[in-house]
Amino acid sequence: MKNMNHIVYMVLCTISMGLLASCAAKQVALKIDQYPSKQGSLREMQYSPAKTTFELWSPGAEAVTLRLYADDTSATPLKQVKMRRRQDGTWTAFAKGDWKGKFYTFEITQSSSRWKLHETPGIFATAVGTNGKRAAIIDLQETNPEGWAEDAKRSRILEKDAIIYELHMRDLSVHPASGITNKGKFLALTEHGTLSPEGLKTGIDHLVELGVTHVQILPMYDYASVDESKPDKPQYNWGYDPLNYNVPEGSYSTNPADPTCRIRELKLMIKALHDAGIGVIMDVVYNHTYDVENSQFTQTCPDYFYRMNKKGELGNASGCGNETASERDMMHRFIVESALYWAQEYHLDGFRFDLMGIHDQATMMDVRRKLDALGSNYLLYGEGWAAGAPLYPNEKLAMKANIKNMPGIGAFCDDMRDALRGPFSDDHESAFLDAKPGFEQSIRFGLVGCIAHPDVQMDQVNYSKSPWTTIPSQSINYVSCHDDMMLTDRLKASVQLEEGELERLDKLAQTAVLTSQGLPFLWAGEEIMRDKKGVHNSFCSPDSINQIDWSLKAKNQDLFAYYQGLIALRKAHPAFRMGMPEEVRQHMRFLDTPDNVVAFVLRDHAAGDEWEQIVVILNSRREPVEVKLPKGKFVTCVADGQCPCEPVNMSGIITVSAQSATILHTR
Numbered sequence: 001m002k003n004m005n006h007i008v009y010m011v012l013c014t015i016s017m018g019l020l021a022s023c024a025a026k027q028v029a030l031k032i033d034q035y036p037s038k039q040g041s042l043r044e045m046q047y048s049p050a051k052t053t054f055e056l057w058s059p060g061a062e063a064v065t066l067r068l069y070a071d072d073t074s075a076t077p078l079k080q081v082k083m084r085r086r087q088d089g090t091w092t093a094f095a096k097g098d099w100k101g102k103f104y105t106f107e108i109t110q111s112s113s114r115w116k117l118h119e120t121p122g123i124f125a126t127a128v129g130t131n132g133k134r135a136a137i138i139d140l141q142e143t144n145p146e147g148w149a150e151d152a153k154r155s156r157i158l159e160k161d162a163i164i165y166e167l168h169m170r171d172l173s174v175h176p177a178s179g180i181t182n183k184g185k186f187l188a189l190t191e192h193g194t195l196s197p198e199g200l201k202t203g204i205d206h207l208v209e210l211g212v213t214h215v216q217i218l219p220m221y222d223y224a225s226v227d228e229s230k231p232d233k234p235q236y237n238w239g240y241d242p243l244n245y246n247v248p249e250g251s252y253s254t255n256p257a258d259p260t261c262r263i264r265e266l267k268l269m270i271k272a273l274h275d276a277g278i279g280v281i282m283d284v285v286y287n288h289t290y291d292v293e294n295s296q297f298t299q300t301c302p303d304y305f306y307r308m309n310k311k312g313e314l315g316n317a318s319g320c321g322n323e324t325a326s327e328r329d330m331m332h333r334f335i336v337e338s339a340l341y342w343a344q345e346y347h348l349d350g351f352r353f354d355l356m357g358i359h360d361q362a363t364m365m366d367v368r369r370k371l372d373a374l375g376s377n378y379l380l381y382g383e384g385w386a387a388g389a390p391l392y393p394n395e396k397l398a399m400k401a402n403i404k405n406m407p408g409i410g411a412f413c414d415d416m417r418d419a420l421r422g423p424f425s426d427d428h429e430s431a432f433l434d435a436k437p438g439f440e441q442s443i444r445f446g447l448v449g450c451i452a453h454p455d456v457q458m459d460q461v462n463y464s465k466s467p468w469t470t471i472p473s474q475s476i477n478y479v480s481c482h483d484d485m486m487l488t489d490r491l492k493a494s495v496q497l498e499e500g501e502l503e504r505l506d507k508l509a510q511t512a513v514l515t516s517q518g519l520p521f522l523w524a525g526e527e528i529m530r531d532k533k534g535v536h537n538s539f540c541s542p543d544s545i546n547q548i549d550w551s552l553k554a555k556n557q558d559l560f561a562y563y564q565g566l567i568a569l570r571k572a573h574p575a576f577r578m579g580m581p582e583e584v585r586q587h588m589r590f591l592d593t594p595d596n597v598v599a600f601v602l603r604d605h606a607a608g609d610e611w612e613q614i615v616v617i618l619n620s621r622r623e624p625v626e627v628k629l630p631k632g633k634f635v636t637c638v639a640d641g642q643c644p645c646e647p648v649n650m651s652g653i654i655t656v657s658a659q660s661a662t663i664l665h666t667r
Contacts, residue, residue: 032304035059036088037329042337044122047137049098056106056122057330058300059089063109066093067119072103072129072136072257103134106300113302115292120299123334125244126341127259130229132222132244136259140345143263148347151271156349156377157213157279159519160473160579163567164281164379165212166481167524169220169252170236174543177550178202186220186252186265190272198554206553208276210527210560211567214379215273216281216352218482220266222247224290225540228256236546238482238539239283240320240354241290245338270347279349281379282342286326286335287358287386288318297324305331307391317358319387326359327392335359336366343374350379357386357399361406364398368408381476381519384411384468403468410474412481413518415463416446420479420509422494427485427536430494433505435620437595443618444590444598449517450475451581455590455600472584473577475518479509482523483539488531503529504659507562507641508618511661512598514566515576515616517584527563528552558641565643569663575606575614583607593627596620597656601630611665619656626653629664638663 038057046053054066064085067077083091083106091106105119121128121135128135173180173188179195179202182188194203201209219239226235228250239249248266250256270280289295292314297305307315307325315323325331342348356364364380371378384400395402400411414424419442422429432439441460448456449472450464458465469475480487491497491505506529513520524530525548532538538545553560570576578584587606591599599617602609613632619625629651639645639662656662 030059032060035301035304035330037333038090039086039088042124042330042334043126044124045104045126045135045137047100047139049100051094051096052099052137053094054083054092054104054106056083056091056300057089058091058106058108058110060112060301060304061085061091061108061110064091065107066095067105067107068095068099069103069105069134072134078102099137100139102137103129104137105134108299110302115298115302117299117302120296121244123296123300124246124338125296126246126345127263128222128244128247128250129259130250130257131227132224132247132250138260138263140263143260143267145264145268145271147271148267151274151347154274156375158377159379160577161213161571162279162379162473162519163211163213163514163570164216164476164519164521165207165210165214165524166216166218166521168218168238168482168546169249170543171524171546171548173203175547175549178548179550182254184252185254186248186262186269187254189269196550196553198551200550200553200557202550202553204272204276204278207278210564211571212278212522214279214281214349216283216521219283219285220249220252221245221282221284222249226251231256234543236540236542240285240539242285242288243290244296245284245286245334246341267346274347279379280347281350281352282346282348283352283354284339284342285354286338287324287353287355288320288322289324290320292322301330304328305334309391315391317386317388317390318355323358323386323390325392326363327396332360332363332366335363336370339367340370340374343371343378349377350381353380353382353398355386356382356411357384357397358390359398360392360396361398361402362396364409365406368406372408379410380408381410381412381474385414400468401464403474404470407470410476410519411468412521413446413450413475413477415442415450415461416477416512416516417479419443419446419462420512421487421490424484427490427493432596432620433491433509434495435596435622440593440595440598443512444600446475446477446518447512447516447598447600448472448584448588449477449581451517451584453585453588471579471581472517473519473579475516476521477513477516477518478521478523479513480523480526481521483537484523485534485536486523486531487526488529489534489536492531493534501659503556503559504641505620506559508620508659508661510563511566511616511638511663512618514563514570515663517576517578517588520570522563524548525552527560529556529559562641562643565638569637569643573609573611573614575602575609575611578607591615591617591627591630593617594625597625597627599627603630611667613666615662615664617654617656617662619658619660619662621658623658624655625658626655628653632666634664634666636662636664
């Protein structure tokens with residue numbers, strides 16, 4: 001009887017194993033849309049001194065081998081481990097003992113793939129070696145600088161109070177006049193006391209002196225186009241070519257071969273900025289990869305992470321040859337978990353999403369909800385458009401027109417940008433700043449933060465025919481950014497400038513930005529009249545084009561003082577950042593003005609402001625203009641390109657100088 005039970009047991013086991021094998025085979029053969037989702041976190045490596053555990057989601061794989069290496073370049077692995085497949089498509093393995101400091105890859109076998117597969121560090125590597133080819137086994141706790149735990153507890157700046165300054169790590173410090181030692185590195189922004197040859201502040205001290213509240217840093221994750229093995233070779237890229245999304249870029253570290261170095265140095269930079277009272281926003285590019293065949297997405301799970309048409313052709317809404325499929329569960333989860341990882345591990349204060357219009361609204365709102373669960377005042381915004389037509393329904397995408405459906409998420413305001421300086425599509429065409437009529441309503445729309453307002457005639461707004469925000473801080477207001485001409489270059493290209501007009505129009509444009517109810521956004525170096533020698537798209541131009549020449553600060557101290565003064569004015573007066581649309585409609589009204597003049601009043605102690613009334617007048621005419629003021633006794637605080645200016649008392653009618661802004665107030 002005992003033997004019979006044993007035989008029955010063996011038969012049942014054999015049948016069960018056959019069924020499991022059959023199920024596994026069927027699961028491997030599933031179509032991409034039927035792939036199971038991974039259970040638990042997407043993290044692929046968990047270190048401990050006793051053993052390191054590995055998990056890789058690759059449901060279409062026939063076999064996966066974990067390879068462990070002594071370093072990031074050796075040809076022969078120290079150990080190879082065959083991984084086991086779970087029913088959710090995840091392959092697992094572990095390595096006993098202490099493997100800290102070693103490297104690993106996954107070798108995936110999938111005969112049905114149309115792509116050539118090779119070793120990959122996975123999609124969620126958090127530490128890598130040179131050029132991101134192999135992932136590293138590290139203890140992240142050992143990368144934390146002194147005081148890091150306290151840094152996590154700091155209070156973030158309120159969204160409506162943000163003043164954003166976009167910068168590129170290399171641009172900021174590489175010029176000889178920067179006075180910065182760690183040129184082009186994360187550590188550049190930890191150096192205090194740096195001076196230009198004229199003795200003026202540069203680097204982080206310059207940012208503090210200017211008064212901005214946040215820096216938005218161009219991609220600083222691990223990107224593909226810079227060869228980290230050649231640190232002494234001048235190389236440049238903006239970084240919109242993602243390789244490993246969850247690792248800092250090695251070329252910005254002092255030792256790209258050391259996986260802990262780049263992480264610790266980025267944390268040191270972030271802490272230095274936080275200690276200086278400046279939040280850090282990361283520019284993220286989840287909408288596409290550098291290429292498709294060699295991306296970690298393809299190498300891990302071919303075709304799953306990208307949108308394709310019915311013919312199997314890749315979508316190209318990014319203009320880079322591919323677009324990711326955020327609506328698929330694992331891509332959705334990747335974006336959300338990646339953002340949360342950066343927020344928690346690196347204490348970031350917000351994210352700027354490149355070509356956000358490619359992502360679906362549900363994914364963006366999930367990022368918003370998960371960030372809110374971590375704490376308050378994380379900034380979240382992006383480009384509310386795509387470079388082409390995405391392979392997904394427009395009404396479900398995070399386009400600018402759909403921002404009203406996404407509370408807590410903002411978008412860049414091209415309405416006011418192009419109304420001020422001219423369209424993005426033509427560097428030589430001008431607009432309001434060149435005294436061309438017909439752009440006043442578009443500027444009004446931007447000034448109110450793109451909400452519904454009784455004084456804005458939507459049928460005359462250049463792009464949007466209906467309001468697209470629900471609160472004004474959802475509108476990111478600007479006149480130039482990295483993927484565009486500098487404001488200086490744009491004005492030179494589009495306006496027939498006479499003596500002194502360049503600086504006057506620069507000041508006029510930024511007065512509109514910095515007195516708007518939307519969030520003001522500045523591109524690094526605009527405050528000292530930086531240029532890029534007329535280059536529009538300088539993504540891979542040399543340092544000679546992209547670097548900030550800090551000697552310009554001495555030459556343009558008047559311009560810098562004007563920016564500095566406007567920022568101080570905005571910070572001192574809550575009327576410029578009311579927050580709620582009802583407040584804006586009640587307290588902000590526009591004055592009757594002739595063509596090429598926009599004027600508004602912030603009245604009745606708006607948002608509890610100490611000033612009873614504030615009047616802002618923007619005159620782009622090449623001659624002075626008279627504007628009738630509201631009732632009251634006013635005093636000037638900005639006039640004739642000076643902020644602050646010598647106060648002058650007046651009432652009734654004011655004469656505003658050509659190509660300038662005037663700001664007055666009553667107490």
